[in-house]
Amino acid sequence: MEVLILGLLRAGTYALIAVGFSLVxxxxxxxxxxxxxxxxVGAYAAHLFIVALAGKADASGAVAAGxxxxxxxxxxxxxxxxxxxxxxxxRTSPRDVLAISVxxxxxxxxxxxxxxxxxxxxxxxxxAGGTMVAGVxxxxxxxxxxxxxxxxxxxxxxxLQHTRSGWALRAVADDAEGAALVGIAPGQKLAGAxxxxxxxxxxxxxxxxxxxxxxxxxxxxxxLVSFAVVVFGGSGKTWGALASAxxxxxxxxxxxxxxxxxxxxxxxxxxxxxxxxVFPTGLLGARRHDVR
Amino acid sequence: xxxxxxxxxxxxRGLSFQVGGAPILDNFEVDLAPGEVVGxxxxxxxxxxxxxxxxxxxxxxxAGSVQLSGHELSGMPPDRRVRMGMAxxxxxxxxxxxxxxxxxxxxxxxxxxxxxxxxxxPKEILDRVGLADDAAREGGFLPIGKRRLLDVARAWATTxxxxxxxxxxxxxxxxxxxxxxxxxxDLRRERRSVLIVEHRLSLLGEVADSVLVLxxxxxxxxxxxxxVLQDPxxxxxxxxxxxxxxxx
Amino acid sequence: xxxxxxxxxxxxxxxxxxxxxxxxLSLPLLLGTSPYALDIATVALLFAxxxxxxxxxxxxxxxxxxxxxxxxxxxxxxxxxxxxxLGFPPGLAIPSGALVGAASGFLIGxxxxxxxxxxxxxxxxxxxxxxHRSLFLWSDLFGGEEGVLIGTPWIQDPMARFATxxxxxxxxxxxxxxxxSSTLGRQLRASGGDxxxxxxxxxxxxxxxxxxxxxxGLVAGLAGSLYAMHQMxxxxxxxxxxxxxxxxxLAMVGGFGTLLGPWLAAVVYVAFxxxxxxxxxxxxxxxxxxxxxxxxxxxxxxxxxxxxRLPRWWRRERQEAAA
Numbered sequence: 001m002e003v004l005i006l007g008l009l010r011a012g013t014y015a016l017i018a019v020g021f022s023l024v025x026x027x028x029x030x031x032x033x034x035x036x037x038x039x040x041v042g043a044y045a046a047h048l049f050i051v052a053l054a055g056k057a058d059a060s061g062a063v064a065a066g067x068x069x070x071x072x073x074x075x076x077x078x079x080x081x082x083x084x085x086x087x088x089x090x091r092t093s094p095r096d097v098l099a100i101s102v103x104x105x106x107x108x109x110x111x112x113x114x115x116x117x118x119x120x121x122x123x124x125x126x127x128a129g130g131t132m133v134a135g136v137x138x139x140x141x142x143x144x145x146x147x148x149x150x151x152x153x154x155x156x157x158x159x160l161q162h163t164r165s166g167w168a169l170r171a172v173a174d175d176a177e178g179a180a181l182v183g184i185a186p187g188q189k190l191a192g193a194x195x196x197x198x199x200x201x202x203x204x205x206x207x208x209x210x211x212x213x214x215x216x217x218x219x220x221x222x223x224l225v226s227f228a229v230v231v232f233g234g235s236g237k238t239w240g241a242l243a244s245a246x247x248x249x250x251x252x253x254x255x256x257x258x259x260x261x262x263x264x265x266x267x268x269x270x271x272x273x274x275x276x277x278v279f280p281t282g283l284l285g286a287r288r289h290d291v292r
Numbered sequence: 293x294x295x296x297x298x299x300x301x302x303x304x305r306g307l308s309f310q311v312g313g314a315p316i317l318d319n320f321e322v323d324l325a326p327g328e329v330v331g332x333x334x335x336x337x338x339x340x341x342x343x344x345x346x347x348x349x350x351x352x353x354x355a356g357s358v359q360l361s362g363h364e365l366s367g368m369p370p371d372r373r374v375r376m377g378m379a380x381x382x383x384x385x386x387x388x389x390x391x392x393x394x395x396x397x398x399x400x401x402x403x404x405x406x407x408x409x410x411x412x413x414p415k416e417i418l419d420r421v422g423l424a425d426d427a428a429r430e431g432g433f434l435p436i437g438k439r440r441l442l443d444v445a446r447a448w449a450t451t452x453x454x455x456x457x458x459x460x461x462x463x464x465x466x467x468x469x470x471x472x473x474x475x476x477x478d479l480r481r482e483r484r485s486v487l488i489v490e491h492r493l494s495l496l497g498e499v500a501d502s503v504l505v506l507x508x509x510x511x512x513x514x515x516x517x518x519x520v521l522q523d524p525x526x527x528x529x530x531x532x533x534x535x536x537x538x539x540x
Numbered sequence: 541x542x543x544x545x546x547x548x549x550x551x552x553x554x555x556x557x558x559x560x561x562x563x564x565l566s567l568p569l570l571l572g573t574s575p576y577a578l579d580i581a582t583v584a585l586l587f588a589x590x591x592x593x594x595x596x597x598x599x600x601x602x603x604x605x606x607x608x609x610x611x612x613x614x615x616x617x618x619x620x621x622x623x624x625x626l627g628f629p630p631g632l633a634i635p636s637g638a639l640v641g642a643a644s645g646f647l648i649g650x651x652x653x654x655x656x657x658x659x660x661x662x663x664x665x666x667x668x669x670x671x672h673r674s675l676f677l678w679s680d681l682f683g684g685e686e687g688v689l690i691g692t693p694w695i696q697d698p699m700a701r702f703a704t705x706x707x708x709x710x711x712x713x714x715x716x717x718x719x720x721s722s723t724l725g726r727q728l729r730a731s732g733g734d735x736x737x738x739x740x741x742x743x744x745x746x747x748x749x750x751x752x753x754x755x756x757g758l759v760a761g762l763a764g765s766l767y768a769m770h771q772m773x774x775x776x777x778x779x780x781x782x783x784x785x786x787x788x789x790l791a792m793v794g795g796f797g798t799l800l801g802p803w804l805a806a807v808v809y810v811a812f813x814x815x816x817x818x819x820x821x822x823x824x825x826x827x828x829x830x831x832x833x834x835x836x837x838x839x840x841x842x843x844x845x846x847x848x849r850l851p852r853w854w855r856r857e858r859q860e861a862a863a
Contacts, residue, residue: 031658094657096840098604099792106785107833114826217781220669227662262677269666273651276663374742388730388737389602390797395726402723404742450742
């Protein structure tokens with residue numbers, strides 16, 4: 001039972017993280033390797049803004065909420081600017097985007113390491129304290145993530161279905177078959193889509209920062225989780241991403257509960273490696289013709 | 293459509309391909325005798341490249357068979373088919389990044405050509421194709437005409453029994469066209485078989501013994517270029533799709 | 541050997557070997573022969589093996605691996621474990637480590653056979669992370685944070701150690717350059733990204749990719765073993781993302797696909813740039829990565845464009861060699 005509760009909470013976080021990644025992939029056929037870094041930026045930015053807003057380390061719930069919102073917005077800005085810069089400087093071939101994204105991850109990690117060093121970083125929660133839910137003690141802050149996630153996803157859905165920019169994004173999806181090899185086109189709405197994805201990822205990072213250990217290499221796991229969701233759930237349908245994210249979260253929580261948190265990290269890795277072995281083509285990446 | 297005798301180099305039957313229920317190619321078949329040059333024509337979107345993909349193993353046919361000098365190729369991956377003696381070119385004439393013109397031909401020669409009978413040396417092939425002076429240039433930087441010839445040279449260097457060309461004349465200048473004609477004559481003399489997909493019908497008409505007409509995935513007609521073009525159903529099919537480039 | 545063959549050999553293998561030898565000889569001249577300087581020089585050459593082995597596969601196929609430390613780490617720990625737990629002598633331990641690296645290369649080759657681009661990168665990232673996590677999960681075996689210590693030094697004299705590593709570093713560079721200019725090298729280039737032409741030329745792409753990855757793993761593993769012996773320690777850094785990241789950055793900046801470029805970039809960075817930046821203190825890694833990041837943005841293909849302006853005699857020789 002505990003596993004279920006905790007798993008659902010984690011599912012909210014993973015849904016926020018994975019849906020953005022899945023959206024960018026599903027519509028633009030780009031696997032954004034900076035996505036994990038967005039989560040990390042959101043987490044550290046939350047600390048930054050909360051401290052700035054409160055003037056010192058301790059802060060009230062309202063300040064924390066403000067910090068979270070600002071952190072998500074800042075992350076969106078970072079994501080949008082990065083890809084806009086790529087387009088403006090003509091670095092749009094697949095390998096360029098890939099190489100610069102990987103380098104970007106390393107740079108941001110170094111920045112974080114320089115600013116925060118190796119000490120622990122304490123982020124204040126929006127809701128302090130814990131409550132009992134079905135016999136499990138759960139930090140109140142974690143209970144917020146699920147509703148926030150649902151709200152954000154609802155807003156995202158609305159945007160995709162009912163606004164012109166959302167339609168434009170969905171329209172590109174049909175044109176994207178095999179575009180993985182082509183990379184991003186100069187006029188594409190990539191920066192905007194990444195901005196949205198970054199917002200959601202940053203939000204997730206900011207919301208879970210109070211109950212996590214922040215470190216400069218925390219960008220890797222969210223990236224692999226996002227990728228695992230896409231591998232497992234198929235190419236980028238939003239509902240598929242939600243379902244896979246939830247399943248993955250439950251599997252991880254169960255593994256952490258019965259084994260250890262460290263072992264839980266393997267779940268995403270296994271999904272990736274086994275999933276790709278079982279579905280080598282047609283699911284992801286460039287179509288390979290020598291498959292038998 | 294069954295014209296080949298027991299020494300047919302290439303014999304394909306019943307090749308079909310669908311995408312999501314829509315048939316791209318339906319029951320395609322072809323026979324090539326040694327030294328024969330056959331054309332495959334049809335309006336855009338008729339499924340010609342798909343037919344090539346099925347023959348060469350880049351796509352799997354749902355049914356049917358492909359036999360090369362009596363050996364069944366179905367189920368074999370494309371590289372194995374090349375080693376068995378079937379080579380093809382590509383519509384876009386792509387090049388491998390980082391490899392020179394010579395390297396492209398060397399690759400094919402060392403991987404396949406050298407192990408087969410009557411192989412030509414890479415130098416001979418480059419000379420014959422007219423790219424000897426460009427040997428050291430990077431393949432990807434060549435203009436389209438030369439890239440086409442490079443693609444042909446590469447396929448030729450595998451010493452194929454059957455060579456399938458996908459729009460080799462597109463974008464060629466006059467002297468390049470003549471080179472290609474010369475190559476086709478060489479292939480014929482060596483008793484190799486060629487299947488050519490082409491839109492430039494007059495050029496094709498000069499080299500092909502006969503042509504197959506593919507319309508909306510189905511074989512519609514077969515015969516010499518003259519006869520086929522005079523066929524009213526062929527004319528209607530082409531008109532529908534915007535007219536052939538007979539004078540091109 | 542005919543004159544043409546000789547010219548071809550000179551261009552593709554002789555060149556890198558000579559440059560490598562010159563670089564190796566200049567290191568003690570420029571840095572001095574104190575034990576500290578020789579230590580830096582030795583590590584620089586090991587990094588050169590890391591980056592050049594990365595480029596052997598990735599530069600040819602066009603894929604970007606983020607898991608090279610998987611090869612290095614498994615080999616380093618393999619070597620350290622057989623020395624520390626089984627008492628292997630170095631002469632046996634180092635080849636064992638190299639074989640472990642080769643096996644890792646083989647494994648990654650199999651896992652990434654059908655993948656290109658971002659998927660390839662992510663799979664290598666997953667493999668590297670998987671192994672890195674294992675180090676802590678099974679800390680009894682792998683020593684956790686401390687790693688596995690090697691009690692006895694491999695070669696006592698720093699100069700002798702440097703000379704040995706230098707020979708291996710230049711030798712591996714030559715060997716990889718030779719392979720690159722051979723049929724295998726061409727087949728490997730045809731086996732990355734859009735593999736249609738390769739397949740259409742009869743290249744067994746899957747097999748070639750596996751072979752290429754195994755060679756890459758072998759050289760990286762050899763370097764990883766030497767690294768462990770040199771440091772007398774195998775710890776999680778040898779299998780971490782920081783190392784993978786640095787290898788990636790240095791190889792890209794050095795010249796993606798050129799083999800020699802990544803080799804030299806590593807030497808220059810470890811022996812000179814990093815030392816120079818040490819004066820900056822804590823901000824050093826940030827500045828270093830920042831510079832590399834900028835370099836990659838400005839010239840994603842690395843410094844290859846600079847290499848393109850070869851002296852005319854060099855180019856004429858290649859023309860003759862090609863005829």
